[in-house]
Structures are given as C-alpha cells and as structure tokens.
Amino acid sequence: MDLSIILMIVGILLIIVSFFFKNNSKKVEQDVEELSISIFQETNNLKRRLKIVEEELLLEPEFQVKSSSAQNNTIPNPNIQQVLQTVQQAAQTSKTGQAATKTKPIHQIIISQVLELNKQGLSVADISIRSNLTEEQVRQVIANGGQ
Template sequence: MELSSILMIIGIIVIIASFFIKDHSTQIEGDVEELSLNFYQETHQLKRRLKVIEEELLLEPKLIGKPKKTASPVIAPTKGIRIHQIIVSQVQTLHKQGYTIPEISKRSSLSIEQVQEVLQSGGSRV
C-alpha cells in the first residue's frame, strides 16, 4: 500500500470516530448560555425591585403631606433681624440660669442689643 492510501484510511477512521465522541465545547457553551440567562433574569428582577422601591420613596412624601411649620422666627423690633425660636429659647434659658447679658451674647452669637431685645420681648413673636 501506498502512504497516501494509509493516510486516507486513517482520516476516514478519525472522521467516523468524531461522530461518536461527545463534544465538551457544546456542553460548555450550553452552560455559559444558561448562566448568562440566569444572570439576566436576576438583574431584571433586581431592577424591577429597585424601581418599586424608588416609586415608594417618591410617593411617600405625598402620603405624609406637607411638614408642619414649627415655631416661626422672632423678628427683633428695631433692626428687622430674624432670630430663630431655638436661639430665643437658649437666651431665655441662659438668663434663667443666671448668666449676664454679655455672657449670653457670647454663647448665642447674638449682639448685646439683640439679647436685650429677646429678653424684653419675652420670646413672643413680634
């Protein structure tokens, strides 16, 4: 026999054998495709959940309504400067504790005149 006929017989045998041997790359391709589909589905579910949460957060202020207006600032009568009710309460508390007006001025970041005006007005709204 010639060398070419031997090679031809070996080639035919290899081709026939390839039909019977399982292809592992096909199985790996299937596994990768299944994983990618699972990943896509999970991502889609997470996006839906996130969208629902965002909608709930956007709707929540409408359900609660407008925030109630707390104490409005006090306006010093002579200068028209607004002093918040918290600072007014702080000035009154410090005065009740026996602090002097200059000490209260330093602690509350108000001028001496503003402290005097707050104490004279008694914290009422002007």
C-alpha cells in the first residue's frame, strides 16, 4: 500500500472517531455565562437592599475628629492639625446646614430606637450618635414620648 492511502484512511478514521467524543468547551462556556449572570443579579439585588436600608435609617456621612487633646498627642505636624480642624469645622457647618434644611419626618423605627436607648440610660449625645439624629431631634423625640 501506498503511504498516501494509509494517511487518508487514518485521517478518515480520526474524523469518524471525533464525532463520538463530546465537546466539553461548550458546557464550560455555558456554566461560566450562567455564573456571571447570577453574580450580576446578586450584586444588583444587594445594591437595591442596601439603598433601601440607607433610606430607612436616613444614613448620612459624618466626619468626626477626636478631641483636640488626642490630636496634640498623636499629630506633631501643625499643618495636619490645621487641615483636621478645617475638616472638623466644615463637618460641623454642614451638620447645622443639614439640620436646618432637613424637614423629613423621623422614621418610627428610629423613634423606637431613641426611646429604647433612653430607657437604657444613655446620654443624649450618645443617642444622637447612634441614631444619626441631632441632639435637638433626640430631645424632641424623648420629650414627645415618640409621638
């Protein structure tokens, strides 16, 4: 037999055998696509839930700097102290501006939280920090008894 005939027969046999083997790459591609879709859906679901929780608790970013005695002990550079004081003043002015413009009613969950913390004996300042309300709002909630 000629070498070309043998090679042709081997080639035809390999083509026939290849039809019987499964192609796993399509299954792997499908699995990866399903995984990426499920991760995308979960991420969007978590973002929606986080947004709902933030809206319920009326979370706002707060910038607070420790007391000035702690600043003097830990930060020797006066330029850094000036920057921190400026940031602290800006945070205080933004708090007062937010308190003045804030006309939203306080959510019932926060009111019950404030009353419970008051029953536990926490100070108005501590309750203010934990509930993300101003001290004046905390005093009003306690004075009104949650109404």
